[in-house]
Amino acid sequence: MKSLSVFIKDLGAALRNPKLLIPIIVVLFIPVMYSGLFLKAFWDPYGKMNELPVAVVNQDKGANYEGKKLTAGSDMIEVLKETDGFQWNFVSREEADAGLKNNKYYMSIIVPEDFSEKATTLLDKNPQPAKIIYEPNEGYNFLAGQIGGTAVKEIKAKVSAKITEAYTESVFDKITEISSGLGDAGEGAGKIADGAGKLDDGALKLKENLLVLTDGTGKLKDGVEPLTKGVTDLNTGAAALESGTSTLAGGLQQLSAAQKQLQDGLNQSSSGSKQLSTGLQQAVTGTTKLQEGTKAAVDGTSKLQAGAQSLVDGSSKLQAGLNSSTEGSAQLEAGLKASAEGSAKVTEGAKAVSDGLQQLAQSNPQLAENPAVQKLLAASKAVADGNAQLQQSQQQLAQGASALHSGQEQLAQGAAQLNAGSQQLAGGVSQLHDGAKQLNAGSTQLLQGQQKLAQGASALAAGGDKLTAGMKQFGEKLSEAAAGGSKLADGGKALGAGTSKLLNGVGELGNGISAVADGSKKLADGAGELKNGMADLKSGSNELATKLDDAAEKTSAVSKTDAMVQMFAEPVVIEDHAINKVPNYGTGFAPYFLSLGLFVGALICTLVIPTRESEVAEATRFNRFISRTLTFSMMSLLQSLMAAMIVLYGLGLEVQSVPLFYLFTFITSLAYMMIIQALVTWLANPGRFIVIVILIFQLTTSAGTFPLELIPDWMQFFNPILPMTYSVAGLKAVISTGDYSAMWGDMGRLAIYGVIFMLLTLAYFMTRSQDNEMALKNEKVLTV
Incomplete structure (x- = not known):
């Protein structure tokens, strides 16, 4: 109670003293001036x-x-x-x-x-x-x-x-133009696909005809083999015939000589029957050789007849195969011509697509730099170049097919002539064989007659006249037979030479047909690869047409609208969703300037209100402490109330809780007042200097303006140890964020600061008496 009475007396003395009352009233407005005027100036500068x-x-x-x-x-x-x-x-x-x-x-x-x-x-x-x-x-x-x-x-x-x-x-x-160009390219690719389809059909016909040609040449090759065998047999028979006719000619010549001798013997019948018997024996021997020669001639002509028949059969098969080959080559020629025409159309379409894409690229350089467009340009050019090369190859192939067809026709005519000749040869060989048979029968009869003649040699004398006449006639016939045998020998030689040439010709024919068969097979394989390539070309051109149509459809679906153009021009906008929105600069800086004003206001209070003395002379140390503490607390309350009311109602500051705002402002002001009271009570003016230094550090480290992370690292050390850090943070919570748990924590830390420094002030008063204070004061005055 005494402590309170001391406070009341000191307060009454201050109120009765105008020199002290006016400065006190002025000091009350210090926080208002700092917080109010500063905040008003920066409340909304952008407004x-x-x-x-x-x-x-x-x-x-x-x-x-x-x-x-x-x-x-x-x-x-x-x-x-x-x-x-x-x-x-x-x-x-x-x-x-x-x-x-x-x-x-x-x-x-x-x-x-x-x-x-x-x-x-x-x-x-x-x-x-x-x-x-x-x-x-x-x-x-x-x-x-x-x-x-x-x-x-x-x-x-x-x-x-x-x-x-x-x-x-x-x-x-440009996209619209591209859509139109892609549509045209799609039509061109469709034409390419149609041409590729026709080309594919022509390649299929070419392959089928080449397969027919290959089959015909295979059959022709098979037909040539028995022909070759028949000609070989014919050549062998001709050789045997040549040998037999030569023997026959020799025998006939000997027989002619014997006949002359017989004639001489008969003319000289007086020489005796011994000479007649000898001559007849020689005649039998010659006739025997003649029979053997004619028999060999029959065998040779039989083999010759078989070979000639084989030659006829082979030439018939050759003619049939060449006729089939000629038809296949004709179909090949027609198919290649159709393929060449289709390829020409494909080449024109591919070139049109390539030129169209080149013009599109030239008209739009930006589009030409697109990697996908460059690939499309390269692919279209490659297709055009490939189709041009394909067209040239097919033209050459068509020319080769025409030449092949002409050769096949000539070969077919030669085969027809060969067939006719072989048939004539077969007829001649048949006649030769019949003649050889008749000659063989005649020689047999001659032999039998000579044998009978020998047996009737005994009766020769009796029939000498008849025999002489018959032998004369026989000599004439035998001379004719000898001449015919010579001609037959010459014919056998000619036949052997002809069959040798025929054998060589048939061998060459077989080699040529084998070459044709191999070539037609390779051509058929190439046609198969061409068919596969045409299938790939058809599939690729269809896919190209489809893709180009799809691209044209998709690009044509792009329609230009104002909204789309605006979206294309500004695809990203910023949508501001502020967390704990601060309406203006004043609201953001209010915690900082309120803390600054309350701190400066507390400092100014120590210049107006005595920190140690009391108007009551008999007041105890504790009573003086209570009086001074209550006085400064009352100043804190008044300063905080005035500052809070000015910013709330004068500037229109919006807070999360008005009662908590008043409470936190008062606790902040009271904590500052206790700190400054303790320093000034203990140190007087040096204490005030320390307070100013603390204020400077607080202004730079409290994060009231710039974020803490933006100030130098060595300054960040002071942030957690200075009270304004917690006053700024707590006022932000009660004004903007509404984080009351953080606010209570900051309020508790400020209260701790206030209690600690209030105890320091109590320590000073409990160790210093008023007399000591007066003596110290007088000593200072005398020193001055």
Whole structure:
């Protein structure tokens, strides 16, 4: 109670003393002046941006882009007229320079003459970005220049969007042209597919005809084999016939000689029967040899007849095979001609597609740089070149087929002649065989007659006249037979030579037919590969046509609308979802300036209100402590109430909880007051100097303005040990975030600061008496 009475007496004395009362009242407004005036000045600086004068100069002359007039500078001016960012002054360059020089404008924004022209260089080899010249008058006001830089970036984004819209419209127009070109390319690819189908059919017919040709040449080869065997047998029989006829000719000559001798013997019948018997014996011997020769001739002509028949059969098969081959070569020639015509159409279609794509690429360089378009160009050119080579190959193949067909026709005519000759040869051989049989029968009869003659030699004498007459006649016939035998021998030699040549010809024919068979087989294999290639070409051209039609359909589905162009020009927008939204600068800086004002207010209180003395002379140490502590606490309460009321109702600060805001403001002010009271009570003016140093460190480390992480690392050390850190954080919680648990924690830390320093003040009063204080004060006065 005594302590309270001391406080009341000290308070009454202060209220009765105008010199002390007026400064106390002034000190109460210190936090209001700091927090109120500072916050009012920075409450919403961007709210009056429209009063900040800025010069705008448009020197752009415009440009033509894709047949349209591009006026990017004028578009920018229109954007600025619709923007309330600054006080826009649209002036000339000279006026802008003069305004900057005499501080009439804080900054100038200049659009150069080539602004639109450079904006059209997007698709050039070396594009040049359009420039906006920004000239801030930083010497006049640096912060205005920084604010203007941010605004210019926003203007740049809006103008870029306008320019991008022009680009986008051009791109969509190109897409429409591409769609039309792809449709034409799809039609060309369809024609290629049709031509490839016809070519595929021709290749199939070619393959089938070549298979027929291969089969015919195989049959022809098989037919030549028995022909070769028959000719070989014929040649062997001809050799045997030659040998037999030679023997026959010799025998007949001997028989003729014997007949002459017999004739002489008969004429000289007087020589005796012995000479007649000898002559007859020689005749029998010659006749025997004649019979053997005629028998060999019969055998030879029989073999010759069989060989000739084989030759007829072989030549017939050869003729049939060559006729089939001729038909196949005719079909081959027709199929290759059809294939060549289809290939010519394919080549024209492929070249048209390649030329169309080249023209499209030349008309749009940007499209030509696309890797997919380059692949399409290379593929179309490769298809055109491949079809041209294929057309040339098929023309050469058609010419070869024509030559093959002509050769086949000549070979068929030769085979027909060979067949007719072989049939004639077979007829001659049959006649020769019949003659040989008759000759053999005659020689047999001759032998029998000579044998009978020998037996009737005894009766020779009796029938000498008849025998002489008969032998004369026989001699004449035998001479004719000898001459015929010589001719027969010559014919046998000629027949042997002819059959040898025939054998060689048949061998060459067999080799030629084998070569034709091998060639036709390889041609058939090549036709099979051609058929597979044509199938791949048909499939690929169908797929190409389908893909091009799909591409044309998809690109044609792209329709240009204002919304789509705007989306293409500005595909990304920012949607701001603020967490614990702060409406203005004042609300954001309120914790910082309130803490600053309450701290300065507490410091000023120690200049007005005595920290040690009491108006009650008999007051005890503890009573003086209570009186001084209550006095400063009351000042804290009044300062916090006035500051809180000014920002709440004067500036319109919105908080999460008004009662907690009052409470936290009072606890903050009280904690600051206890800290400053202790330092000044113990150290007087040096204590105030320490308080100012603490204030400076708190202003830089409390994270009231910039984030803590942005200040130097060595300064961050002081952040957790200074009280303003917790007052700023707690006021942010109660004003903006509503994190009351953090607020109570910060309030508790401030209370700890207040209690600790209040105990330090108590320690001072409990160790110092008022007399000591008066003596110390007088000593200081005398020293001065």
